Structures are given as structure tokens and as C-alpha cells.
Amino acid sequence: MGIPFLKMAVVYFLVGIGYGIYMDMTQDFALKGAHAHINLAGWASMALFGIIYHYFQSIDNSLAKVHFWLYNIAMPIFMVSLSFVLIGNLSFVPGIIVGSNLLAIAVLVFAYNVLFKLKASNEAKLKQEQNMQV
Numbered sequence: 001m002g003i004p005f006l007k008m009a010v011v012y013f014l015v016g017i018g019y020g021i022y023m024d025m026t027q028d029f030a031l032k033g034a035h036a037h038i039n040l041a042g043w044a045s046m047a048l049f050g051i052i053y054h055y056f057q058s059i060d061n062s063l064a065k066v067h068f069w070l071y072n073i074a075m076p077i078f079m080v081s082l083s084f085v086l087i088g089n090l091s092f093v094p095g096i097i098v099g100s101n102l103l104a105i106a107v108l109v110f111a112y113n114v115l116f117k118l119k120a121s122n123e124a125k126l127k128q129e130q131n132m133q134v
């Protein structure tokens with residue numbers, strides 16, 4: 001799931017920077033919380049997930065898929081709701097609660113995958129196989 005995560009990271013980078021430029025141009029910084037989360041949870045974290053999944057091939061790919069979909073369903077719910085709440089529309093608070101909890105579950109799946117499925121010995125074996133193919 002390295003490449004899908006990297007591609008989504010770049011999409012979030014474009015949106016995050018779009019928010020930043022909008023705030024600069026209007027000198028209205030109400031959305032800075034959403035801007036920071038889009039850039040850090042969207043761009044920076046997803047780029048890291050992408051690099052980790054690409055580099056460590058022994059990690060469980062079906063768990064990585066669950067992580068990817070949960071994360072990418074949670075993020076738009078969370079970020080759109082957060083943006084509306086930051087500009088004063090409190091009816092979007094439930095969206096923040098749903099989105100942030102889904103995001104936290106996605107992170108738990110990622111943590112489980114790295115802590116329990118990533119094995120140094122498997123990585124060494126994979127590297128050896130790759131070297132033998134060259």
C-alpha cells in the first residue's frame with residue numbers, strides 16, 4: 001500500500017497548501033487548525049505510511065489495506081467537519097467525533113501492523129531474495 005498512501009499524501013499536500021494560501025490572501029486564520037491537520041495528518045503522516053509500507057515489504061498487506069481505507073474515509077469526514085466548526089458551524093461537531101475516532105482506529109491498525117507483523121528476520125530474507133534476483 002506504499003504507492004496509494006504516497007499518492008493520497010500528495011493530494012492532501014495540495015489541499016493543505018491551498019488552505020495556507022487562502023489564509024494568507026484573506027488574512028483570516030480561522031482555518032489554521034484544519035490547515036495544520038491536513039498538512040500533518042494528511043501529507044506528512046500519509047507520506048510516512050507510504051514510505052514505510054514500500055520499504056518494509058514483510059508487513060501485513062491486508063492490514064495495510066484496512067489502515068488505508070479507514071484512514072482515507074476518516075480524514076475527509078474529520079477535515080470537512082473541522083473546517084465547518086472552525087468557521088462557526090457547530091452542527092458539524094458529530095462529524096469531528098466520528099472522523100477523529102475512525103482515524104484513531106486506523107492508527108491502531110497501523111501500530112499493530114508495525115509492532116506485531118513487521119519482522120526483522122523476514123525483511124532480511126526478502127532483501128536476500130531480491131539480491132539473488134538481480
Ligand code: HEM
Pocket residue numbers: 016017019020021023024029032033035036039040043044
Ligand atoms: C504554501 C505553504 C503554506 C502556507 C502558505 C501556509 C500558511 C499558514 C498560515 C497563514 C498559518 C496561520 C499562521 C497564524 O496563525 O498566524 C499557518 C499555520 C500553520 N501551518 Fe502552514 N502553511 C503552509 C504549509 C504548511 C505545511 C507544509 C505544514 C506542515 C507540514 C504547515 C503546518 C502549519 C502549522 C502546524 C500551523 C500552526 C497552526 C496553529 O497554530 O493552530 N503549514 N500556515
